[in-house]
Amino acid sequence: MKPRIAVFKFASCDGCQLQFLNAEDELLKLAGLVDFAHFPQIRSRHLDGPYDIAFVEGSITTPDDARRIIRVREDSRFLVTIGACATAGGIQALRNWADVEQYRSVVYPSPEFISTLSTSTPISEHVRVDFEIWGCPVDVRELLSVVRSLLSGAKPVLPAHSVCMECKRRGNACVVVARGEPCLGPVTRTGCGALCPSLRRGCYGCFGPADDQNMESFTRLLANQGIAGDDALRRLRAINGYVRPWRETADAIAAKKN
Amino acid sequence: MPSRRKKTRTIEVNYLTRVEGESALRIRLHDDQLADLRLEIFEPPRFFEALLRGRDCREAPDLTARICGICPVAYQMTAVHAFERLFDIAIDPAIRALRRLYYCGEWIESHALHVHVLAAPDFLGCDGVIAMAEKHRDAVERGLRIRKLGNAIVAKLGGRSVHPVGACIGGFTRVPRRDELAVLREQLLRGRADAVECVRWVSRFDLPAANRDIEFVSLRHPDEYPMNEGRIVSSKGIDAPQENFDDFFEEHQVPYSNALRSKVKGRESYFLGPLARINLNFDRLGPDVASVARDTGIPWPNSNPYTSIVARALEILYAIDEALRIIDAYEPPSPSAAPFHPRAGIGRAITEAPRGLLYNAFETDERGSIRSARIVPPTAQNQARIEADLRELVPGIIQKTEAEATHACEMAIRNYDPCISCSTHFLRLETERC
Amino acid sequence: MLIRIIGIGSPFGDDACGLEVARILAEAPPPNCEVIVADRPGVSLLELMRGIDAAILIDAVRSGARAGTLHELSFDDVARCAARFVSSHDMGVAEAVALARKLGCAPERGKIFAIEIAPAPARRAFTLSQTMRPALKRALDRVRSWAEELSRESAVSGHPPTA
Numbered sequence: 039m040k041p042r043i044a045v046f047k048f049a050s051c052d053g054c055q056l057q058f059l060n061a062e063d064e065l066l067k068l069a070g071l072v073d074f075a076h077f078p079q080i081r082s083r084h085l086d087g088p089y090d091i092a093f094v095e096g097s098i099t100t101p102d103d104a105r106r107i108i109r110v111r112e113d114s115r116f117l118v119t120i121g122a123c124a125t126a127g128g129i130q131a132l133r134n135w136a137d138v139e140q141y142r143s144v145v146y147p148s149p150e151f152i153s154t155l156s157t158s159t160p161i162s163e164h165v166r167v168d169f170e171i172w173g174c175p176v177d178v179r180e181l182l183s184v185v186r187s188l189l190s191g192a193k194p195v196l197p198a199h200s201v202c203m204e205c206k207r208r209g210n211a212c213v214v215v216a217r218g219e220p221c222l223g224p225v226t227r228t229g230c231g232a233l234c235p236s237l238r239r240g241c242y243g244c245f246g247p248a249d250d251q252n253m254e255s256f257t258r259l260l261a262n263q264g265i266a267g268d269d270a271l272r273r274l275r276a277i278n279g280y281v282r283p284w285r286e287t288a289d290a291i292a293a294k295k296n
Numbered sequence: 297m298p299s300r301r302k303k304t305r306t307i308e309v310n311y312l313t314r315v316e317g318e319s320a321l322r323i324r325l326h327d328d329q330l331a332d333l334r335l336e337i338f339e340p341p342r343f344f345e346a347l348l349r350g351r352d353c354r355e356a357p358d359l360t361a362r363i364c365g366i367c368p369v370a371y372q373m374t375a376v377h378a379f380e381r382l383f384d385i386a387i388d389p390a391i392r393a394l395r396r397l398y399y400c401g402e403w404i405e406s407h408a409l410h411v412h413v414l415a416a417p418d419f420l421g422c423d424g425v426i427a428m429a430e431k432h433r434d435a436v437e438r439g440l441r442i443r444k445l446g447n448a449i450v451a452k453l454g455g456r457s458v459h460p461v462g463a464c465i466g467g468f469t470r471v472p473r474r475d476e477l478a479v480l481r482e483q484l485l486r487g488r489a490d491a492v493e494c495v496r497w498v499s500r501f502d503l504p505a506a507n508r509d510i511e512f513v514s515l516r517h518p519d520e521y522p523m524n525e526g527r528i529v530s531s532k533g534i535d536a537p538q539e540n541f542d543d544f545f546e547e548h549q550v551p552y553s554n555a556l557r558s559k560v561k562g563r564e565s566y567f568l569g570p571l572a573r574i575n576l577n578f579d580r581l582g583p584d585v586a587s588v589a590r591d592t593g594i595p596w597p598n599s600n601p602y603t604s605i606v607a608r609a610l611e612i613l614y615a616i617d618e619a620l621r622i623i624d625a626y627e628p629p630s631p632s633a634a635p636f637h638p639r640a641g642i643g644r645a646i647t648e649a650p651r652g653l654l655y656n657a658f659e660t661d662e663r664g665s666i667r668s669a670r671i672v673p674p675t676a677q678n679q680a681r682i683e684a685d686l687r688e689l690v691p692g693i694i695q696k697t698e699a700e701a702t703h704a705c706e707m708a709i710r711n712y713d714p715c716i717s718c719s720t721h722f723l724r725l726e727t728e729r730c
Numbered sequence: 731m732l733i734r735i736i737g738i739g740s741p742f743g744d745d746a747c748g749l750e751v752a753r754i755l756a757e758a759p760p761p762n763c764e765v766i767v768a769d770r771p772g773v774s775l776l777e778l779m780r781g782i783d784a785a786i787l788i789d790a791v792r793s794g795a796r797a798g799t800l801h802e803l804s805f806d807d808v809a810r811c812a813a814r815f816v817s818s819h820d821m822g823v824a825e826a827v828a829l830a831r832k833l834g835c836a837p838e839r840g841k842i843f844a845i846e847i848a849p850a851p852a853r854r855a856f857t858l859s860q861t862m863r864p865a866l867k868r869a870l871d872r873v874r875s876w877a878e879e880l881s882r883e884s885a886v887s888g889h890p891p892t893a
Contacts, residue, residue, distance in 0.1 A: 052715075
């Protein structure tokens with residue numbers, strides 16, 4: 039009996055579940071090993087749960103979705119969140135610092151027709167999550183590595199050290215040291231392959247906080263580069279800005295500013 | 297089968313599949329006449345236009361990419377163009393060529409996704425690409441190969457295909473060397489053969505006939521097939537510079553949808569996307585692609601939305617040819633990005649995302665901080681046209697079973713390759729049968 | 731004196747043999763030894779080599795030798811050796827050892843026991859092929875024997891052995 043896989047979408051751009059399709063040849067191999075019981079993006083047929091593994095993309099931003107994720111959790115033996123929206127609330131979590139009423143009226147002339155929560159929150163704030171794959175988007179190889187582990191009955195393991203290690207492995211000249219570019223690499227989780235420094239720009243933290251980060255030291259590093267106040271705030275309050283270590287550091291900077 | 301004694305009947309699809317994002321369709325019939333039709337977009341809004349306020353203009357490519365995982369390049373580049381217009385930055389022709397290459401990659405990847413994963417299953421009686429692979433393995437593998445090629449082009453310039461990095465105001469943070477681009481050549485040549493085969497394959501599908509009164513809208517450029525430059529043109533007489541978008545099109549909100557809906561001022565819905573582009577720019581395809589287009593036996597231009605799948609396949613072929621031209625002529629620009637000084641004002645730009653015109657208007661202060669943002673995605677603009685098509689479709693499906701009627705509606709919607717996540721600042725078709 | 735025995739690997743097929751050796755040793759560790767089962771440790775391998783007097787690393791390897799061959803290298807050998815350990819893990823054993831030495835946080839004494847595995851199709855996690863059994867036994871014997879030798883040297887000299 040093939041394992042039953044389900045893929046669910048909440049508030050998101052679709053990029054993380056698209057990585058299943060970006061697995062290219064691996065997709066057909068995977069399709070031979072599992073039953074995609076629920077994956078509306080690629081198939082019309084839907085099978086009810088229970089599901090062996092559920093992949094969840096997207097954050098919770100509406101009352102309906104807050105109810106729906108509970109049903110998803112009940113229907114799933116192993117729940118994996120994929121991507122920054124699901125693990126961190128995503129870029130739309132920027133609303134958490136703003137007045138969402140103001141947001142709603144900026145975009146929609148008749149905001150009363152739009153049902154939304156004032157926050158965008160990660161899945162883990164609503165239900166128990168069994169494994170998280172970070173990234174915006176998740177890296178295809180990491181996604182496949184997790185799937186492979188789970189299908190073998192093993193616990194998935196993904197590295198959580200900082201991007202700096204990856205840069206060194208690729209032989210990149212450090213953009214901070216060599217070019218004075220602001221870069222979140224020292225505090226950002228690896229997984230992308232150090233894409234940004236390889237393209238001569240600083241990391242902007244799309245994989246979320248690394249395990250071994252030192253925010254105090256990093257804030258000083260930024261300040262030495264002339265990045266403080268609003269500038270520093272913007273860099274931390276971005277795609278993964280709602281995750282605790284970054285959120286707290288940003289909030290502290292904001293408090294000092296005022 | 298519907299009972300003739302009851303007067304009211306509704307058709308419901310709670311969650312449209314093989315369409316990006318979350319939406320629903322509700323059709324209500326009264327005495328076998330259409331009483332109400334609603335394309336309900338319940339994709340949660342993420343409020344990009346609001347969250348961009350207060351951000352620095354230089355952050356725009358990283359942030360706006362997140363509007364869509366399938367077409368991030370279009371969002372990045374349209375924003376970048378808007379700022380470049382406002383800050384009056386001259387762009388090196390080699391940078392311009394690289395940007396066109398970027399679009400080639402994204403069109404190839406996005407169109408191949410639509411053709412093979414989202415739409416083709418309908419024509420082959422399969423529920424999705426996995427089932428399709430059992431009976432049509434070669435076609436599926438070809439489709440995945442074409443996608444891989446598109447992704448490779450985007451990743452070559454931007455590191456990865458979803459939310460690539462590297463594009464910036466003024467150019468790119470790093471430009472490839474000539475030899476780095478040249479490695480794509482072989483893959484492109486093989487892709488060309490695949491693309492020709494793909495056109496032949498889709499043009500042999502049993503495409504429903506339709507002839508609608510449609511206003512097609514796209515960009516048009518004096519020398520090239522439109523991707524990231526050109527004037528706005530339409531099949532009903534619009535011919536205007538990009539900056540005048542608001543003179544011709546307006547958005548309004550409806551209670552049942554999280555996406556704003558658009559119409560031509562003084563007229564009705566309009567149609568964006570590959571079919572619009574080909575209809576309005578057939579003479580820019582180049583003789584090779586034009587020849588393949590004519591060989592399909594489909595007249596160009598035409599007003600049958602069901603030929604959209606062929607239009608997409610033709611654009612894949614065009615993009616591959618264009619990519620080859622660009623790579624062969626490429627000389628790396630230096631610097632990789634032009635320096636600039638922000639200024640206060642409003643910058644407006646349009647590019648052709650895979651699904652059609654994407655309009656951006658950004659207002660900045662003198663430091664380049666964004667004061668307001670307006671992003672009008674193609675699928676949002678197409679919403680009204682999708683509903684118009686469905687209204688015209690309904691009389692023909694009244695007598696069908698629920699399953700057949702639903703399927704016909706879904707196919708009509710898929711002609712537009714909607715990207716619902718983009719259009720919300722997926723389709724649930726609700727039918728009540730009595 | 732603290733000797734750390736680190737079994738390295740991943741759950742997939744024979745790639746788990748280093749983990750299995752460590753698991754067996756963990757049931758009855760040799761004197762002065764701490765045993766770690768390191769499933770896909772990545773860069774944390776560096777951390778595992780800090781603050782100890784000697785390290786014994788056990789891992790799977792594919793170098794083209796006959797499956798079941800037990801390779802034995804000192805840390806010096808690894809530093810000199812041009813050949814690379816084939817590792818699909820993000821930081822391989824050889825890299826970790828080399829880096830730890832450069833950073834001055836590697837223990838004075840160290841050995842790597844590498845068991846040659848054959849490429850095999852993916853299996854159920856933690857299922858080793860039968861042909862691995864003799865190699866595992868040899869590895870266990872050698873690890874125990876070298877650990878005991880280290881302990882004896884240290885006991886005799888009254889302090890941890892030097893390189």
